[in-house]
Amino acid sequence: MLSYTVRPGDTLLRVARHFGVSAASLLACNPRISENEPIPPGVxxxxxxTSDVWYAIQEGDTLERLSNLFGIASSAIEAANRSLGAASQWAAGTLLRIPAGPPNRIVDAQAEYGPEELQRDCGLLARRYETVETSIIGHSVMGRPITALKLGSGPYVIHANGAFHANEWITSVLLMTFVEDAAQACESGASWRNANVRQLLSEVTLWLVPMVNPDGVALVQEGLHPGHPMYNELLEMNRGSHRFSRWKANIRGVDLNDQFPAFWEEECSRRGTPGPGPRDYPGPRPLSEPEAAAMAAFTEEQQFELVLAMHTQGQEIYWNYRDYEPAESEALACRLGVSSSYRPVKLTGSDAGYKDWFIQTFRKPGFTIEAGIGVNPLPLTQFEDMYEDIAKLLLEAMTFRV
Structure with missing residues (x-):
């Protein structure tokens, strides 16, 4: 057997993915670790x-040479060795995993999808597909980039975002998988899910921000370890518990989807949350948090025709806000519901969300999509079923012209 020393950011699923083994077999070989608890660094x-090949990098090796040597795409080699950092930093002697067979996907939904996976995959997608562009629209409290991807070049500009809430990070990998599949279909010219994606992307520009809350996502996935710059503050906000799987807020304990200037004061009164914590604290003022402020500025800059905010869970579509929504919003929500089998819902008693602010400010269609069903964070075992629904819904939204 191989031995592996756990590093900061590692999880059971990430280690299993890196070595190409199942989580169950890794647990069986390591009875000291638990499926539901973070693994301390140093273990x-x-x-x-595994059936994969392991290769020690030699002096003069390049990704192109390794791709030719093993007959698989260079992006597949990079994707299989995410934990080693950027390929440009790999040194001679570094042990690489060369996946068995010819996998050619970049986005991988087999393990937790966090800020590092997102940044690396954004770069790989932009290099592989001409129709994909990336840009940084802001930074989180801890300085992590908030990345937007642009797909297509059409005049009708729409937007989708994910992971406003930390424990809803599965929405990030749903959106990134859609980017990869749509870009591949556009490049090949093939029909995908009965859609001519190349034609759609000549008419539509889809901007995506897959991970609005990268600090919170990392906290939920990796847990809190000594050495975190906000260790004491986070422990206090979480009432002394080291379990952060239910954490929704950003790293300062502010719910980013209660941050927008759309009857924000009423949302504060309704929530009744006195201060920072895992959920439901709207912050000291609207747009006090850099993540929310970045989303507002980006939206004002782009002037989207419609937006879709991806959340979990409930399999519902919220389409209204205090009668500010345009007349066609309900009919559009019904179309999204038919495509995805989600239920359109006229929501009341909610303010200060991104969708609420967009509808009130621009008087254009905005939708909150509650993907999947269960208890957050939803397990990756739901991913395939969720993706079937969300891919159909996004393609349907790309056909709207309002």
Missing amino acids: VLRVPP
């Missing part, structure tokens, strides 16, 4: 054998 794990 040495036993890794069972």
Whole structure:
């Protein structure tokens, strides 16, 4: 067996993915670790054998040479070795995992999808597909980039975002998988899910911000370890508990989807949350948090025709806000519902969300999509079923012209 020393940011699923083994086999070989608890850095794990090839980098090796040597795409080699950092930093002697067979996907939904996976995949997608562009629209409290991807070049500009709430990070990998599949279909010219994606992307520009709350996502996935710059503050906000799986807020304990200037004062009164914590604190003022402020500025700059905010869970579509929505919003929500089998809902008693602010400010269609069903964070075992629904819904939204 191989031995592996756990590093900061590692999780059970990430280690299993890196070595190409199942989480169950990794647990069986390491009875000291638990499926539902973070693994402390420094723990040495036993890794069972795999059919993948392991290769020690030689002086002069390049990704192109390795791609030719093993007959698989260079992006597949990079994707299989995410934990080693950028390929430009790989040194001679570094042990690479060369996946068995010819996998050619970049986005991988087999493990937690966090800020590092997102940034690396954004770069890989932009390099592989001409129709994908990336830009940084702001930074989180801890300085992590908030990345937007542009797909297509049409005059009708729409937007989708994910992971406003930290424990809803599965929405990030849903959106990133859609970007990869749509870009591949556009490049090949093939029909995808009965849609001519190349034609759609000549008529539509889709801007995506897959991870609005990268600091919170990392906290939910990796847990809180000594050395975190906000260790004491976070422990206090979480009432002394080291379990952060239910955390929705950003790293300062502010709910980013209660941050927008759309009857914000009424939302504060309704929530009744006195201060920072895992959820439901709207902050000291609207747009006090850099993540929310970046989203507002980006939206004002782009002047989207419609927006879709991806959340979990409930399999519902919220389409209205205090009668500010345009007349066609309900009919459009019904179209999204038919495509995805989600239920359109006229929501009351909610303010200060991104969708609420967009509708009130621009008087254009805005939708909150509650994907999947269950208890957050939803498990990755739901991913395939969720993706079927969300891919259909996004393609349907790309046909709207209002």
